[in-house]
Amino acid sequence: MARSGRQPAGARRERTRVLLTTEGTYPFVVGGVSTWCDQLLNNLPEIDWLVQPVVAGGMRQGAAFQLPSNARLEPVIDLWGSTLPPPRFAWSGRTRPDLPASLALALLGWSADPENLTSELTWCHLHPEAVIASFRRRGAWRLFVEALREIVDEPTDEVTPGLKLDTAAAVRCYHAISWAARAASFPTPPVDVVHVTAAGWAAIPGLVQKRLRGTPLLLTEHGLYVREAYLAAARSLESGCARFLSTRIARGLARATYHAADLVAPVTDAHRPWEVALGVPPERIWAIPNGVLSPDTVEPAAPGKVVVSVGRIDPLKDVQTMLRVAAEVLRRHPDAVFRHYGPVSPGQDAYFAQCERLHRWLYLRDSFRFMGPTSDPRGVIRGANLALMTSISEGFPMAVLEALSQGRPVVTTLVGGVLDAVMGAGLTAAPRDVFGLADATCALLEDPRLAATLGARGQARVRRRFTQEGMLASYRELFATLASAPGEAISA
Amino acid sequence: MKLTTELAAVRARAALGRPPLDKLEAAVVLESWGLPQGRALPVSGASEAAPPPTALDRWSAMSIEEDGDSYLEILGLIAGLLAATLWAAPLVANLGGAAFSAWRWALPATFFLQWLIRRRYFTRFEKGRRDRLSGLRGEEVAPAIAVIVAVFLAVAILGVPGLGAALALMVIWTGGLLLVRRGWAPIYVGLLLAGTAAFVARTPAAMDVLAEGEAVLAAVVVAVMTSHQPRRWPRPWREALPSGLVGLSLGVIIVAFWFPVSAGGLRLLAVAMLPPLLGSLAWFWVLTHFWREIWIDFATTEVHGHNRGRLGRTAFRVNASALLSYILVVAPLAVAGIEAVRFFGIAAGNPVLIFLDLGLVGLASALFAWLEALRQGTLVLAVAICSLLAGLLTFHLVADGLTLYPEFVVAASASVLAAGALWVLHSEPDRLAAQML
Numbered sequence: 001m002a003r004s005g006r007q008p009a010g011a012r013r014e015r016t017r018v019l020l021t022t023e024g025t026y027p028f029v030v031g032g033v034s035t036w037c038d039q040l041l042n043n044l045p046e047i048d049w050l051v052q053p054v055v056a057g058g059m060r061q062g063a064a065f066q067l068p069s070n071a072r073l074e075p076v077i078d079l080w081g082s083t084l085p086p087p088r089f090a091w092s093g094r095t096r097p098d099l100p101a102s103l104a105l106a107l108l109g110w111s112a113d114p115e116n117l118t119s120e121l122t123w124c125h126l127h128p129e130a131v132i133a134s135f136r137r138r139g140a141w142r143l144f145v146e147a148l149r150e151i152v153d154e155p156t157d158e159v160t161p162g163l164k165l166d167t168a169a170a171v172r173c174y175h176a177i178s179w180a181a182r183a184a185s186f187p188t189p190p191v192d193v194v195h196v197t198a199a200g201w202a203a204i205p206g207l208v209q210k211r212l213r214g215t216p217l218l219l220t221e222h223g224l225y226v227r228e229a230y231l232a233a234a235r236s237l238e239s240g241c242a243r244f245l246s247t248r249i250a251r252g253l254a255r256a257t258y259h260a261a262d263l264v265a266p267v268t269d270a271h272r273p274w275e276v277a278l279g280v281p282p283e284r285i286w287a288i289p290n291g292v293l294s295p296d297t298v299e300p301a302a303p304g305k306v307v308v309s310v311g312r313i314d315p316l317k318d319v320q321t322m323l324r325v326a327a328e329v330l331r332r333h334p335d336a337v338f339r340h341y342g343p344v345s346p347g348q349d350a351y352f353a354q355c356e357r358l359h360r361w362l363y364l365r366d367s368f369r370f371m372g373p374t375s376d377p378r379g380v381i382r383g384a385n386l387a388l389m390t391s392i393s394e395g396f397p398m399a400v401l402e403a404l405s406q407g408r409p410v411v412t413t414l415v416g417g418v419l420d421a422v423m424g425a426g427l428t429a430a431p432r433d434v435f436g437l438a439d440a441t442c443a444l445l446e447d448p449r450l451a452a453t454l455g456a457r458g459q460a461r462v463r464r465r466f467t468q469e470g471m472l473a474s475y476r477e478l479f480a481t482l483a484s485a486p487g488e489a490i491s492a
Numbered sequence: 493m494k495l496t497t498e499l500a501a502v503r504a505r506a507a508l509g510r511p512p513l514d515k516l517e518a519a520v521v522l523e524s525w526g527l528p529q530g531r532a533l534p535v536s537g538a539s540e541a542a543p544p545p546t547a548l549d550r551w552s553a554m555s556i557e558e559d560g561d562s563y564l565e566i567l568g569l570i571a572g573l574l575a576a577t578l579w580a581a582p583l584v585a586n587l588g589g590a591a592f593s594a595w596r597w598a599l600p601a602t603f604f605l606q607w608l609i610r611r612r613y614f615t616r617f618e619k620g621r622r623d624r625l626s627g628l629r630g631e632e633v634a635p636a637i638a639v640i641v642a643v644f645l646a647v648a649i650l651g652v653p654g655l656g657a658a659l660a661l662m663v664i665w666t667g668g669l670l671l672v673r674r675g676w677a678p679i680y681v682g683l684l685l686a687g688t689a690a691f692v693a694r695t696p697a698a699m700d701v702l703a704e705g706e707a708v709l710a711a712v713v714v715a716v717m718t719s720h721q722p723r724r725w726p727r728p729w730r731e732a733l734p735s736g737l738v739g740l741s742l743g744v745i746i747v748a749f750w751f752p753v754s755a756g757g758l759r760l761l762a763v764a765m766l767p768p769l770l771g772s773l774a775w776f777w778v779l780t781h782f783w784r785e786i787w788i789d790f791a792t793t794e795v796h797g798h799n800r801g802r803l804g805r806t807a808f809r810v811n812a813s814a815l816l817s818y819i820l821v822v823a824p825l826a827v828a829g830i831e832a833v834r835f836f837g838i839a840a841g842n843p844v845l846i847f848l849d850l851g852l853v854g855l856a857s858a859l860f861a862w863l864e865a866l867r868q869g870t871l872v873l874a875v876a877i878c879s880l881l882a883g884l885l886t887f888h889l890v891a892d893g894l895t896l897y898p899e900f901v902v903a904a905s906a907s908v909l910a911a912g913a914l915w916v917l918h919s920e921p922d923r924l925a926a927q928m929l
Contacts, residue, residue, distance in 0.1 A: 057724065081725060110514070141923040145795050159514040167922050168790035174926040230520040234508060239791070244513055251516065392524060415523075431524055 015048050016483045017191040019074070019209070023054045023202035027065040027073070030343050030373050031312050032398035033197060033222050034065060036267075036290055041071045043472050047479060050074050050189055054202045057081060057347070077186050079179045079201060095130045097137035099123075101147035103177045107252035108151045108245070110159055114259035114279065117252060118207045121184035125208045128185035135178045144174055151248075169241030176249060184208055192483040193218055196257065200225040200250060203257035210260045216482035219261040220288070222395035223416065224274050226254040228316060231393055235315065255279055262482060265474075267396035268417020286478075289420065290396045291471030294463045298407030300452065301385045305336040305445045308384035310377050310399040311391070313370070314345040318413075319355045321432050322390040327362040328438035333445055338368040338388075341380050381406045386444050386451055391415055392431045400426075401466055404458030409451045411440040421466065425458030568672035568680060572665050575684040579691050579701065583657060586697035590654030598661035600743030605666045607739025612732035614673060624673040625715055630722035638713045645705050653698050660705030667708035674715040683707050786921055795922075806921070 020026075026037035041049050049071035056079045067073060096102075099120070106117035124131050134140060152165050183204045194206035195218045209215040229250030233243040258264065258280040266275065269287045276282055307329070311317045319340070326338045344352045359368060374380050377399070381387060387403035387410045394416035401421060403410050410426035412418050413433070422428065427443065429436030444451040504518040505511055512518040583591040613627035628634055641663065648656035664684075671680040687704035691697060726732075789806050 078725075136927050141920070141926050144926075148795055160511045163513075165795045166791050167793045167795045168787055170795040171790060171922060171926045226516065227520055230517050231524070233513070234517060234521055234524070240510075240513070247513060247517065 015046065016193065016479055017048045017050065017189075018479060019050045019052055019188065019191040019194045019205065019215075021052045021054065021194065021196050021202040021205050023198045023200055024056065024346065025197065026053065027051065027063050027067060028053060028055065029312075029346060030064045031345075032290075032395075035398050036222070037197065038065050039291075039468060039472070040475060042068050043468070044476060044479075045070050046476075048072075050191060052077065052188065052205060054079065054183070054204075055081070056201075074189065075186075077183050077201075077205070079183060094127065095134040095137055096123075097134060097139040098143050099131070099134040099181065100140050100174060100177055101143040103181060104144055104147045104173070105151065106256075107177065107180065108148075108173075108248040109252075110151075110154050110156050110248075112252070112255075114256040117256040118211050118260055121180065121204060122208050122211045124181040124184040125186075125212065128187075131181045131185050132178070135174070135181070141174070145170060148173070163240060163244055165244070166239070166241050169239065169245055172242070173245045176245070180204065180249075180253075191215060193479055195220065195479075196261075197222070198225045199254040199257040200229075201253065203253060203260075207256055207260050216262045216485070217257075217260050218478060218482060219257055219264045221264065221266040221271055221275070223316070223393050224266075224271050224395075226250045226278065227274060228393050231316065251278075263478065265478065268420055270417045270420070271395070288471060288474045288478075289417065289466055290398055290401055291466045291468040292398065292401045292405045292462065293468050294405040294459065298456070298459050299382055301408065301448070301455070302383075303448070304385055305333055306384045307336060307338045307386055307388050307441060307445075308380055308403075309338070309340045309342075309388045309390075310374070310380065310402070311340075311342045311389065311397075312345045312348075313340075313342060313352050313355065314348050315351055316391060316393050317342075318390045318392045318432065319351075320358055321434055321437070322388065323355065323358050323362055323364065323368065324434045325388065325390065325437045325441060326364060326368045328434060329441050329445070330364065330367050332438075332442055334367075336367065336445060338364075339371050339380070339384070340369070341371045341374040341377065343373040377402050378406055381408055384408060385448070386411060386441065388437070388441060389413065389418075390431075390437060394418055396421060401462060404455075404466075405462045407452075407455040407459040409444055409454035409458065411437060411444065413437070421461075422458065423461070425454050425461055427454075568668050568677050571681055572668040572684060575688050578688055579697070582691045582694070582697040583701065587653050587657060591657060593654045594657035594661060596747050597655075598658040598665070599747055600740050601658070602662050602665040603739035603743035604736045605662065605739075606669050607742075608732050608736030609666070609669065611735035612726045612729070625670060625719040626722040627724075627726040628670070628716045629719045630726070634716060635713065638709060642706060642709055645702065645709070657698065657701050660701040663705040664701075664708050667712045670712050671708070671715055674719070676711065676715055679711055680708070683711065786925075790922065790925070 020037065020041075022033070022037060025031060026034040037051075041051075045068070047070065049067075051067065051071055052074040054077045102116070103120050106112050106114075106120050148165055148170055152163050180201075183201060184207075186205065188205045188209060190213060191209070193216050194209050196203045196206045197220055199219055199221060203219070206215075206217045206219075210217045226247075230247050233247045236243055236246075238246075255278055258275060258278050261280070261284065264275055264280050264285045265288045266272070266285065267288065267290050272282070272285055272287070275285055307326075309322060313319050322338075322340070326336075329336050329338075356370075359370075371380075381403050384403075385408070387399065387408050389397060389400060389410065389412040391397065391413055392415060396417040397412075400410050400412060400418060404421065404425055410422050412422060412426060412428055413431045414428040415431055418428065427440035429440055444454070500518065500522055501512075504521045507521045507524070508517075512521060580591070580595075583594070587594070609628075614624050641659070645656060645659050645663065648659055664687075668680050671677065683704065686707075687700060690700045690703070786806050
């Protein structure tokens with residue numbers, strides 16, 4: 001392939017333009033990732049931000065965040081929706097019946113070269129009119145099925161052999177892959193840096209820009225995308241085929257993103273082993289922990305037994321374990337009060353209904369209340385004696401940082417970068433360890449002095465290591481470095 | 493105790509109740525057991541072999557969302573059509589020739605609106621929510637349009653009765669679709685019965701149809717405004733409009749076949765709308781019952797391997813059932829049509845063929861619309877209309893020596909296209925399902 005410079009020297013704009021791609025978060029859904037995006041956009045005014053959200057399912061999205069004047073919302077990439085560009089007429093000579101098969105091999109193959117996926121996605125970007133037409137070519141399905149056979153039978157010690165792929169899963173896989181192709185064909189504006197917030201579907205515009213224009217690609221991982229896909233598969237009741245396909249798609253997208261990223265900036269070093277195992281050279285990983293504003297002085301907690309949790313209602317937050325912990329704590333301290341603040345994640349209404357059933361079954365009544373979203377997380381934390389978090393997957397949770405910054409101790413599961421945050425300022429237990437978490441909660445409720453000591457330590461730790469200014473300075477430096485050293489475009 | 497690869501595999505398998513898919517899933521499971529993040533990766537590994545899929549696996553592979561409301565919808569439309577048929581004579585007596593024009597314009601316009609609305613708002617489902625008008629609730633201009641239609645309807649009925657009657661019929665028929673979809677079929681039928689009673693009581697027909705139209709419109713507004721707030725976007729107009737054009741073409745074909753010149757002709761025109769509706773109904777019935785069965789076959793058939801013969805057999809059953817149900821509902825209708833034509837003394841070509849044609853066109857266009865292949869659906873209608881026009885032209889040019897009925901051409905073209913689609917379903921149901929993009 002021929003290589004060519006991205007743009008002539010001296011043609012650069014004064015202000016850096018950054019395309020921020022999000023997946024199911026900013027600016028539509030409240031949560032830690034969205035808060036982090038909001039911090040960046042509002043506090044780096046020297047950057048022109050273009051925000052391109054990826055959402056799924058044609059859901060109506062109401063903006064939960066107001067974009068600042070230096071940011072612009074690009075058209076939403078609506079997977080499984082209708083906002084993608086319409087299929088246009090294409091001469092059959094320009095279509096490729098092998099496109100679905102090639103995409104499948106590149107995306108699902110265990111040992112596939114990540115470069116192949118980027119190449120195929122770039123072809124889709126350059127030939128948007130031929131994407132759907134290619135998927136509808138007569139021979140496309142047969143070639144795709146042969147490719148699936150090759151993928152399932154791929155010899156490797158790292159995969160459990162013997163999977164029998166059924167036709168229903170194959171059909172759904174065909175549709176999913178067509179959406180990857182359609183997302184790649186979406187027009188994206190030329191920018192100086194693409195900042196991807198998840199190594200999944202949101203990375204597709206970045207992969208294409210990197211290949212086509214040599215635009216530097218920065219990846220910030222909050223939760224590990226591929227790990228969370230596997231977690232969802234592990235607890236799923238879906239068929240083995242469905243689990244196989246969902247995890248392979250996540251793995252394929254993550255590998256391609258890791259391969260293409262100029263820099264991977266996870267919010268915690270805890271992600272490093274997974275990222276290295278999936279192909280990121282260690283020297284390209286630079287952890288930038290989240291940061292928060294912290295007050296100079298801390299209001300002491302009022303006497304009481306108020307436990308607050310802040311987070312979305314989502315299986316990854318394991319709200320059901322939280323309910324069980326509350327039940328166990330209430331058995332020992334009937335006067336304790338639990339308050340959970342946070343919205344239901346999009347598409348998780350059924351999970352919330354399960355949580356409500358469990359709430360009734362555990363007879364928690366008003367001792368545990370779902371309070372809905374809050375616009376003042378610091379305020380609700382200040383009104384509590386301690387914060388509780390039961391997630392089974394996290395990056396560097398904002399809710400924990402907010403609690404520490406307000407001088408409140410934290411009881412949390414030991415996941416992701418939590419240990420970095422709470423070291424010496426809270427108590428931890430393994431994920432799903434109801435009794436461990438309940439014991440820790442009771443210990444802090446019974447000993448206010450210990451709680452106050454841990455809270456003060458936490459506040460000092462945040463002011464020392466996890467300030468918003470420090471985080472912003474790191475990103476400012478990164479953007480300047482990446483924008484001044486663009487890569488090279490590779491003609492597709 | 494040191495966690496070896498073998499022990500890790502045993503732990504992962506025990507936690508999952510099955511072998512892990514691969515080493516990454518094993519690592520995730522081990523981390524959930526309390527191993528710090530990243531420590532599990534080096535020791536995790538895949539198992540030796542996956543067990544065969546269980547019955548639960550196979551069931552859970554399916555998540556078909558049924559559109560059971562289609563029956564109600566079509567039966568509601570037929571009820572509306574039959575009620576309006578009863579109004580034909582009073583309308584002709586009251587409005588004279590304007591009544592014919594009203595029907596001639598209202599019918600294609602109604603078909604256009606119904607197909608457009610169905611495609612834009614009713615072809616996407618929100619799990620656990622039966623309220624199908626929420627898409628319309630999200631249209632900010634919907635209340636304004638309702639007010640304009642209501643005012644225009646009143647003004648038109650008083651000033652230009654033919655236009656007013658056409659508008660009223662259009663509102664009544666289209667409103668029926670919306671009310672039935674909302675689950676308000678009893679209310680709709682009640683309104684129709686009240687309107688019919690007024691006609692029987694010999695109140696002025698123009699005022700009756702106006703009052704009926706306004707009542708249906710008001711019911712629709714209430715139905716829409718009391719629906720849930722939408723959570724999903726409707727289909728874009730660019731996808732809905734071709735569907736509307738398919739409906740419009742159907743209406744044009746029906747009107748062109750039977751241009752009514754008497755009250756009896758109007759009744760026949762109403763009857764002529766039944767075959768395409770029943771053709772669609774046949775498909776909805778078949779798809780509701782058999783599409784789930786096809787997916788069960790999909791879920792239990794290896795994508796490459798044996799057992800594929802069962803897919804073909806199921807697809808054959810689907811096709812045969814569609815055609816059989818179509819013949820069963822349209823053939824008696826055709827016989828009734830012959831008798832009706834004889835009774836009213838109308839020269840309208842070969843009524844058997846006309847009925848079969850219209851049914852086939854309805855069947856084929858519904859099939860293509862369902863397959864998301866609107867271009868092919870439009871092609872069916874375009875070919876049918878062109879054939880019809882060519883046939884009529886030939887009839888006028890060669891008045892005496894005409895041997896080729898236009899309906900033959902329509903029947904042939906619609907049959908060929910429908911047969912093509914049915915053959916694809918029969919021979920490659922998996923490809924068909926995969927390429928419904």
